Amino acid sequence: MSDPQSLTQLFALDSLLEPEEIQIRDTVRKFSNERIRPHVAQWFEDGKLPARDLAKELGALGVLGMHLEGYGCAGMSATAYGLACLELEAVDSGIRSLVSVQGSLAMFSIHRWGNEEQKQEWLPRLASGEAIGCFGLTEPDFGSNPAGMRTNAKRDGDDWILNGTKMWITNGSIADVAVVWAQTDDGIRGFVVPTDTPGFSAPEIHSKMSLRASVTSELVLDGVRLPASAMLPVAKGLRGPLSALNEARFGIVFGAIGAARDCLETAIDYAQSRAVFDKPLAAYQLTQAKIADMAVEVGKGHLLAYHLGRLKDRGELRPEQVSVGKLNNVREAIAVARECRTILGANGITLEYPVMRHANNLESVLTYEGTSEVHQLTIGKALTGEAAFR
Ligand SMILES: Cc1cc2nc3c(=O)[nH]c(=O)nc-3n(C[C@H](O)[C@H](O)[C@H](O)COP(=O)(O)OP(=O)(O)OC[C@H]3O[C@@H](n4cnc5c(N)ncnc54)[C@H](O)[C@@H]3O)c2cc1C
16 A cells, blocks of 8 residues: 555646645645635534634635735735635635625625725724625526626715615625615616615525525615715726626635545545445445546546636636636536545535535535526627527
8 A cells, every 4th residue: 555645746736836726725725724624514503604703713814805915915825815715615614605795795896896995994903803794786587697696786966875685695684885886867877885774674584405504695675875976986887796707716616626536535535444345445446447437537627727816816817718717617516526425425414524525515516506497598609609698
């Protein structure tokens, strides 16, 4: 018997990273393993996340809006941000969701499309985790097709009055600020909504079988009166929200493969120590075929994520390329999680091991930030020139 290699060694993954990136990855991995992993199964079981405390710790770690410049943000590379997402999601997709929604959706929208006053008011507090942000685009009747949204903002003198309902909003009921997208006479516009504004409420959605260590809520806007200055001045039409979604999807390309890696490592470890028919499960050819096939997919997923990271750092990454990464890495991560579950047998269905928790979480990851079908349509359009969305 020879010494087993890690997936990282098999694919020589570290040869593709700079020393600083490896250091950031290892710091986030240590935090995730020490601070989150011991508790996350219980949070998942209880359907409760100590989000306020966690946000402050994640802020101190520097991962909230970590790829943004200024305003208290860490200003790291896209690849470094991706590696942080990978390590957070290796522990639980819900924790990575908190970070993605805060940094890539809420903070990115204000950073990219906001005015100086909005940036000064919210970004430093969001970067430190003192404040929590959410992003309201999806509605009960409009998910994949946000252009149809019914939430509207109407002028009343200089003020805006917002009415409507948003659905499935991560961080919604714990947020201090919501970036809300609404129809106006001038098309879809974004609004920075302090959640203590009268008329705003965010009932939490319960009974989820997935992302239980993550807060998901409805947003109800019932005559929410905002000053003229609440509108994001630069974003017009769907370009605003879609640019933010593209940022969050990029994090998922890395994150999902982190969940897959954790499943695979758990399954290999289990197979080495579990004896069936008098020898380790890992010593059977059928098990090794499963492990080898999964390792190939998880390794390729890393390579794809790193490649997209480098493209993004060079300012060359296109939305359809993010679709390739999100479609492949989430789809393969779910397949890996399910296959790993078979290796763990009955133990695989419990929360004692992370595998089924990851598998269930990945069902949400497959759906949010563009479903796999929407990404197939995006890639199909890029390759054929034909839009087949409707
Ligand atoms: C846990 C969780 C957290 C979320 N967090 C947020 C958040 O923070 N902010 C936010 O705004 N949203 C959030 N979402 C919402 C998410 O983005 C939407 O669920 C997603 O866009 C899909 O919309 P839908 O659920 O309405 O499905 P639908 O759009 O109704 O789609 C149903 C099915 O139809 C398919 N479909 C759609 N269009 C086509 C087509 N043209 N051709 C073929 N098939 C098609 C879809 O792929 C899907 O399989 C979250 C969702 C979840 C589950």
